[in-house]
Amino acid sequence: MTDHDVRTLADDELRASQELFRATLHAKPITDDEWPQVRAGLQSARSLGVHEVDSGALIGTARSFDSALTLPGGGEVPLGAVTSVGVRADRTRRGVLTELMHAQLREFADRGVVAAGLHASESAIYGRFGYGVATWARAYTVDVRRARMRQDAPVGGRVDIEDFDRAFDQWAAAYPAMTTRPGMLARPAEWWSQLRRTAEKQDGPVTAVTHRGTGGVDGFAVYSVDRPRPDSATLNLLELQAGGPEAFAGLWRYLLSVDLIHEVTANGRPVDEPVELLLTDARAVSTTAQFDDLWLRLVDVPAALAARTYTGEDVVLEVTDPVLPGNSGRYRVGPDGVARTDEPARLQLSVDALAMLHLGAWRPSQLVDTGRVRATTAGVAERADRLFTTPAPPWCGTFF
């Protein structure tokens, strides 16, 4: 096999790595006009490249941006948000991605990054590197002609259409207070640049709206509109964040009031988002898809375990992690804390299965019943269900 050199790319190599990534997704090359905006979405020293030693060609890349992950109980840990992963089509299936993933995980561990997260293009790729599905999302459509807000839906605050530049600064300042669900991510400035780019790439016009309650900005939404016929248009919700019930109801009241719209489509929303409960006719809402959202990888297992809260009785877990073997071992996990232990294991699991439990997307008993986790004593799966339970399903809500 040809020798490979895996290293962090310099700033003047970022365009080539983004071009490579786009080619692997069958997207057109970046134009000179586009490049400044693409560059604004990238952090320096966070892109890895694999070069062939003999030809010097770049054949694989993966990058990340620095973020933080909200955990059950409200704690946060540093997260490497992994994206732009691609291997040149004529060099796939010979271990290039494996080299990239291993190098990236080691680099995260060296920098004290506690977890890594990504959105997968295909679900068969990342489990082998210790990633597991840790949040779900749903897509739904609202039939606007059928949708009437209930009288008792919360009222308060106001909605304003905003200029993008003004809106983004205010949203970036208000957003951290909204990251209350496990699975939500901190958004660095580069992420907001990318949202702007996403907005500008839409075929139809894009609108930004802000909800303000008594305490100031507490919600926002971005949408584009497709209007194939004069009397029929679809409002595509690209982003909606609400910091409370009045913001959520207020934004939906506005979205359903926009003239000439016959349906609203929403993608990547929480599986339990209660939009149906705002309406007199719940069947105005149709779920069109449910899909894996955030894939999580615990880079520092003891730190990640210790940063969330638990309920019920302690359970001893035995974790195996072939890629980062320092994580392997037994941990007593309970409401009073997490500690390494020599006690006998009650649940034996791989690091990807642990990631599936960590935010509450799956119950341990589901993983035991399907052979993904091994229980060594009767009743321990139910005890672990109570231990890892969360009040609401986790949701990421930040696409990258």
Ligand SMILES: CC(=O)SCCNC(=O)CCNC(=O)[C@H](O)C(C)(C)COP(=O)(O)OP(=O)(O)OC[C@H]1O[C@@H](n2cnc3c(N)ncnc32)[C@H](O)[C@@H]1OP(=O)(O)O
């Ligand atoms: C977070 C993101 O950015 S998601 C975007 C990911 N990128 C893409 O989908 C772009 C198109 N695809 C590609 O660029 C490449 O095919 C990649 C990155 C998915 C895989 O790169 P490769 O260098 O071929 O992976 P590598 O050779 O290291 O494969 C490792 C293992 O994963 C398996 N594998 C790799 N890709 C896939 C796949 N798409 N489906 C199923 N298995 C896969 C390989 O068969 C191999 O299995 P083995 O260890 O049992 O032999």
